[in-house]
Structures are given as C-alpha cells and as structure tokens.
Amino acid sequence: MAAAFQLDVLAASVPFFRGKCVSVVIPTTDGEYGVLAGHCNAVGAVTAGELQFETEEGERRRAAVAQGLFKIDGDRVLLLLDAAERPEDIDVNRALRAREEAEEALRQKHSMAEYQLAQGNLARALNRLRVSGKM
Structure with a gap:
C-alpha cells in the first residue's frame, strides 16, 4: 500500500x-x-x-x-x-451560458480590463465544462 x-x-x-x-x-x-x-x-x-x-x-x-x-x-x-x-455539482447549463456571455464580451470592443475579465470568465466556463465531461 x-x-x-x-x-x-x-x-x-x-x-x-x-x-x-x-x-x-x-x-x-x-x-x-x-x-x-x-x-x-x-x-x-x-x-x-x-x-x-x-x-x-x-x-x-x-x-x-x-x-x-x-x-x-x-x-x-x-x-x-x-x-x-x-x-457532479457543476451546473452545465450555467457554464454554457457563461461561456456564451464571455465569448460575446470578447467580440465586443471594450477596455483591456474588460477584455481580460472576459478571458478569465471564458477560461473558467471552459474548465467547468471540461471537468463535467460535457465538452
């Protein structure tokens, strides 16, 4: 052991x-x-x-x-x-919505701070989806 x-x-x-x-x-x-x-x-x-x-x-x-x-x-x-x-505790629908919102925020022309925030949000959403097995 x-x-x-x-x-x-x-x-x-x-x-x-x-x-x-x-x-x-x-x-x-x-x-x-x-x-x-x-x-x-x-x-x-x-x-x-x-x-x-x-x-x-x-x-x-x-x-x-x-x-x-x-x-x-x-x-x-x-x-x-x-x-x-x-x-098993990951809300897949919520993670999918968060991914979509972050992707939309990245397409918008905003400040560097908002862009970096959107990148972080997208990374977290993708990670949750990957770990949940839904990606």
Missing part, C-alpha cells in the same frame, strides 16, 4: 476536502504538478484547471478548481482556492 499524506483543500475558506491521500495532481501555471508522500516542501500558484487526487482507500476524485495557492510541508498538502467543484 502506498504511503499517505494529509490533503486539505479549502475553497473560499470553506473545507472542500480533508483527508488522507496517496497522490494529488495540481494544475499550476507551469503545468500539472504531481505530489506523492515524501515530496519535498514547496509553495506555488494554482491555476484554473482540473484537480485530481486519490484517497487512501483508492478512490479517485476530480474537481474543477479556480486559481489559488498550494503549500507542501512535510506530510501535509494545503490548497487555498477561490473555488472548487465536483463534476
């Missing part, structure tokens, strides 16, 4: 998951960052994407996550995220 470590995922200061895991794959600005027990200490940025982890019992879980931070310290991994959603 693989060695386990403590994984704490907090989304907007609310516990999303707390428990023992044998692996976690974190979406980061540099790509996917895999962690197993005994990993060296590290701190980094989480980007919108798919979080994947395997519990001590062998259950594989996934979540659509928004940006945040991660910290690996000894046998504990802490993720502080703006948001996290299980695939």
Whole structure:
C-alpha cells in the first residue's frame, strides 16, 4: 500500500476536502504538478484547471478548481482556492451560458480590463465544462 499524506483543500475558506491521500495532481501555471508522500516542501500558484487526487482507500476524485495557492510541508498538502467543484455539482447549463456571455464580451470592443475579465470568465466556463465531461 502506498504511503499517505494529509490533503486539505479549502475553497473560499470553506473545507472542500480533508483527508488522507496517496497522490494529488495540481494544475499550476507551469503545468500539472504531481505530489506523492515524501515530496519535498514547496509553495506555488494554482491555476484554473482540473484537480485530481486519490484517497487512501483508492478512490479517485476530480474537481474543477479556480486559481489559488498550494503549500507542501512535510506530510501535509494545503490548497487555498477561490473555488472548487465536483463534476457532479457543476451546473452545465450555467457554464454554457457563461461561456456564451464571455465569448460575446470578447467580440465586443471594450477596455483591456474588460477584455481580460472576459478571458478569465471564458477560461473558467471552459474548465467547468471540461471537468463535467460535457465538452
């Protein structure tokens, strides 16, 4: 049996998951960052994407996550995220509407700030659709 470590995922200061895991794959600005027990200490940025982890019992879980931070310290991994959603909790119709609204906002000629906001909204909507399996 693989060695386990403590994984704490907090989304907007609310516990999303707390428990023992044998692996976690974190979406980061540099790509996917895999962690197993005994990993060296590290701190980094989480980007919108798919979080994947395997519990001590062998259950594989996934979540659509928004940006945040991660910290690996000894046998504990802490993720502080703006948001996290299980695939079954994603409102696909809402995500589709958000994608359409963001795409329309990108077609409009607005300020750079509005353009960047629309890009972020589009990325979040596409991520939610991908994790939900509806894309």
